[in-house]
Amino acid sequence: MIGFHYARAGTVADAVRQMAASPGAKFVAGGTNLVDLMKMDIERPSKLIDVSNLPLDSVEEIAGGGLRIGALVRNTDLAYHPVIERRYPVLASALLAGASQQLRNMASVGGNLLQRTRCAYFYDIATPCNKRNPGSGCSAIAGLNRMNAILGTSDACIAVNPSDMCVALMVLEATVRVTSPRGDRVIALSDFHRLPGDTPQRDTNLEVDELVTSVELPVHGFAANYTYLKIRDRLSYAFALVSVAVGLELEGGTIKQARFALGGVAHRPWRNMEAEAALRGRMPNEASFAQAADLVLHEAKGFGHNSFKIDLARRAIVRALSQAARGTPQSQSNKKIA
DSSP, X not given: OOOOEEEEOSSHHHHHHHHXXXXXXXXXXXXXXXHHHHXXXXXXXXXXEEOTTSSOOOEEXXXXXXXXXXXXOBHHHHHTOHHHXXXXXXXXXXXXXXXXXXXXXXXXXXXXXXXXXXXHHHHOTTSOBTTTSTTSXXXXXXXXXXXXXXXXXXXXXXXXXXXXXHHHHHHTTOEEXXXXXXXXXXXXXXXXXXXXXXXXXXXXXXXXXXXXXXXXXXXXXXXXXXXXXXXXXXXXXXXXXXXXXXXXEEETTEEEEEEEXXXXXSSSOEEOHHHHHHHTTSOSXXXXXXXXXXXXXXXXXXXXXXXXXXXXHHHHHHHHHHHHHHXXXXXXXXXXXX
């Protein structure tokens, strides 16, 4: 691991002030991703600014009936928070589908938003990777790309976003609050993560001196008809080949509102508004769900080893929508697919 300076921030204002004065610095909280990247010589921050003691670890009601989740709330605490379990169960389920208990105990909401891809070539510093070294090339395109993207790719990068939490937050239409020396701003989660384009080194639209302070959820959380389905090589402790978060609102035997997002298939959680619109007013049956899946995947592209993901994603979308429509969400304790 490289040498670096370390400082603990006393307040939010102190944290952003230190970051502005320290080019090349990084914020650290749980460190479950950043420290690994430093050990592997992928991240080389000149300074770590520890924000773990800042007062950003609460979950509280906000005006209008929504919920504010502090950036330092641990994933385990959020998954088992009674309001999350009752009103936003798709988020609780997605959190429990991710990582191990020990990692969830340390990982923070803000860190989960910012975790970097698990593409094997990104982690192998002996190979070209545009995300790690812009302009060097993408080894995954012609390499062993089984875990890589089938949607939203570019000639520069086919890495995927690894988060489970963010897929559920996309369905919930969450917003992210950030702060910097220039003040505060709010970013819709749909605008937070980037597609790779020609700048795959940038995972998000967060500026280098901005600190995530909270995530906000609207009042509506799809508490009755939801699911988080995660397809992976092992039943636990593995990143998604394909995951699907779903929230449905049913009325009179038809679909009044549908939201669903995919993980494991793109550089950001993937949501298709056209496919959701096609479900409104339809019967919640396999034919409707298959049509929606086709709309999502009509531009999907495989790269050899990961081409199987296209059919896998189609079947996962139909299965997840069916689970949500029946009101029988996927269990994260008994991981056998329902």
